[in-house]
Amino acid sequence: MNIVHISAECYPAAKAGGLGDVVGALPKYQALLGHKTSVVMPFYHNKFRNENHFESIFTGKAKLGWHNYTFNVLVPQGLDLGYELCMIDIPGLFDRPDIYSYDDDTERFITFQVATINWMNMQDTVPDVVHCHDGQTGFIPFFMNKIKDYERLKDIKTIYTIHNGQYQGQFDWDKLHYLPPFHSFFNGILDWDNAINPVACAIKSVDKVTTVSPSYMEEVQYSMGGLEKLLQIERGKCTGILNGIDNDIWNPATDTMLEKKYLARTLVSGKRANKDWLCNVYGLDKEKPLFVFIGRLAIEKGADILPQAIYYAFAKLGREFNILVLGSGDKDIEGGLLHLEHQLKGNYCSYIGYNEKLSHTMYAGADFLLMPSRVEPCGLNQLYALRYGTVPVVRRTGGLRDTVIDIGDGGFGICHDQCTAGDVIYSIERGLQLYQDQKRFSKIRKEIMQIDHSWTKAASDYIELYTK
Ligand code: ADP
Numbered sequence: 001m002n003i004v005h006i007s008a009e010c011y012p013a014a015k016a017g018g019l020g021d022v023v024g025a026l027p028k029y030q031a032l033l034g035h036k037t038s039v040v041m042p043f044y045h046n047k048f049r050n051e052n053h054f055e056s057i058f059t060g061k062a063k064l065g066w067h068n069y070t071f072n073v074l075v076p077q078g079l080d081l082g083y084e085l086c087m088i089d090i091p092g093l094f095d096r097p098d099i100y101s102y103d104d105d106t107e108r109f110i111t112f113q114v115a116t117i118n119w120m121n122m123q124d125t126v127p128d129v130v131h132c133h134d135g136q137t138g139f140i141p142f143f144m145n146k147i148k149d150y151e152r153l154k155d156i157k158t159i160y161t162i163h164n165g166q167y168q169g170q171f172d173w174d175k176l177h178y179l180p181p182f183h184s185f186f187n188g189i190l191d192w193d194n195a196i197n198p199v200a201c202a203i204k205s206v207d208k209v210t211t212v213s214p215s216y217m218e219e220v221q222y223s224m225g226g227l228e229k230l231l232q233i234e235r236g237k238c239t240g241i242l243n244g245i246d247n248d249i250w251n252p253a254t255d256t257m258l259e260k261k262y263l264a265r266t267l268v269s270g271k272r273a274n275k276d277w278l279c280n281v282y283g284l285d286k287e288k289p290l291f292v293f294i295g296r297l298a299i300e301k302g303a304d305i306l307p308q309a310i311y312y313a314f315a316k317l318g319r320e321f322n323i324l325v326l327g328s329g330d331k332d333i334e335g336g337l338l339h340l341e342h343q344l345k346g347n348y349c350s351y352i353g354y355n356e357k358l359s360h361t362m363y364a365g366a367d368f369l370l371m372p373s374r375v376e377p378c379g380l381n382q383l384y385a386l387r388y389g390t391v392p393v394v395r396r397t398g399g400l401r402d403t404v405i406d407i408g409d410g411g412f413g414i415c416h417d418q419c420t421a422g423d424v425i426y427s428i429e430r431g432l433q434l435y436q437d438q439k440r441f442s443k444i445r446k447e448i449m450q451i452d453h454s455w456t457k458a459a460s461d462y463i464e465l466y467t468k
Contacts, residue, residue: 001035001463001466001467002127002128003027003128003466004037004131005026006116007039007136008109008112008133008137009099010041011023011025012024012081013041014041016099018163019134023039025245028081028083029454029459030459031083033460038084038086039084040086040088040116042087042099043072043074043090044096044098044099045094052076052079053077054087058072060119060122063114064114065177069091069092070091071089071119073086074087075087090111090112106178107178109135109137112136117143117144126152126156128156129158129466130156130157130158131160132158132160132206134161134163134164134167138169138199138202141206142205146205147180147181158205159208159210160203160209160210161209161210162199162216164377169197170198170200172195172196173196200227209237210238212240213242215397215399216240242458243380243458244458245380245383245384247454252364252389255364258364267442267446271364274361274364275367277361277365278362282324283345283346284348288321289321289367290322290366291366291368291428292363292369293370294326294369296328297329297337297352298329298330300374301327301372302371303329306424308421309421310337317432319346320432321432322348323347323348325348326358326359327350327352328352334352363384363388367390367431369390370424370427370428371392371393372394372423373398374397375398376394376399376400378399379394387449387451388449390448391413391431391441392414393414395417397419407434412451
């Protein structure tokens with residue numbers, strides 16, 4: 001099969017979260033199953049651009065309202081990613097360092113989609129499957145199905161994966177002219193709640209919809225930022241497929257970002273070296289158990305309760321453990337986390353920002369990973385934690401429910417039901433009790449490193465779905 005993935009993120013070219021990890025890995029594992037895979041994404045002016053050379057393979061035009069943008073399709077040279085990476089360079093819209101959060105994101109991602117489909121329409125061969133990821137690519141299936149200029153692409157099967165249902169990118173109908181012209185008869189496909197909604201449009205237009213875990217598929221039927229009814233109506237074409245992890249990148253035995261690599265056999269010394277490094281750099285006591293949080297500082301991640309939970313955890317349980325936070329996002333949460341540093345010096349520290357290397361060292365050096373998420377479509381952090389022998393402490397929701405079993409139920413993690421400071425503190429307390437029982441703790445750490453969450457199964461589940 002010839003499969004094209006379209007996405008705003010793809011690791012290592014650009015990553016803001018799990019979407020980047022998934023799109024960077026899934027095509028590689030599908031290619032290993034014998035399929036031709038490629039990824040189409042925007043060309044950002046970021047580190048990846050500065051560190052690589054690119055060849056231009058196509059130049060075209062993409063219209064956004066009255067504006068006609070020139071775009072180039074660039075392919076990185078001398079990189080073996082396991083799939084073909086095609087990057088759409090649109091000067092004026094994407095020659096900036098960040099992926100999202102600009103005022104003109106609507107204009108940027110519509111133009112990206114128009115450029116992508118114009119280019120696909122000009123190629124000699126068309127793919128068998130077009131797999132779109134999240135709202136930034138939600139119009140592509142509609143363009144393919146309903147716009148005369150792209151009739152050649154009409155019979156290609158389309159699939160849309162919801163990685164995050166919260167960010168829908170809806171905009172007012174007065175921007176309708178941004179889209180290529182089509183018969184007004186189809187306006188209803190674009191509409192949700194009196195706005196143009198790319199996620200709703202994708203769900204209505206595609207052959208199959210997937211979410212990144214089975215539990216999240218259940219949850220979106222009653223909570224998905226206003227689209228619940230639509231998901232209920234379209235339920236028949238929806239499936240939940242649990243994400244995998246890229247074992248080539250997330251492997252403590254080969255991870256070059258670590259202070260010391262390790263196997264299950266050498267877990268104790270390996271984790272010790274990484275923990276020592278973290279404690280030295282962030283002024284924490286090496287002898288105490290270390291809890292970490294890594295992720296976007298957003299309400300859906302439960303990050304808003306962290307400052308309160310951290311403060312009262314130390315107040316209630318004493319200063320016999322440490323917490324290190326890595327993340328960025330909501331300014332109030334960032335402020336709340338930074339504010340605690342002075343009061344909790346020696347036990348707590350936060351790194352506000354994005355740091356890939358530090359995240360790897362934290363998965364390796366930590367004893368426990370905190371994930372108090374309100375919403376977690378799949379969650380990759382807990383899967384990375386398992387692979388690095390770090391015990392996950394999670395709220396039972398979405399993919400966390402599907403992947404972490406509580407130690408009280410014969411499992412290997414610590415689970416709580418509510419996204420509240422009280423539940424997090426109680427879970428930390430349970431973590432400390434587990435840590436006291438070093439024999440049991442050590443056994444669990446070794447066992448969780450062996451759990452297989454590789455992409456091999458999920459990649460073939462997607463192929464099976466395309467085949468259907
Ligand atoms: P999301 O909802 O953000 O996509 P996931 O759990 O699916 O959540 O994926 C998060 C990914 O982003 C993981 O690879 C995690 O390590 C990474 N990540 C999140 N925040 C940061 C950060 N501040 N620095 C480094 N990596 C981060």
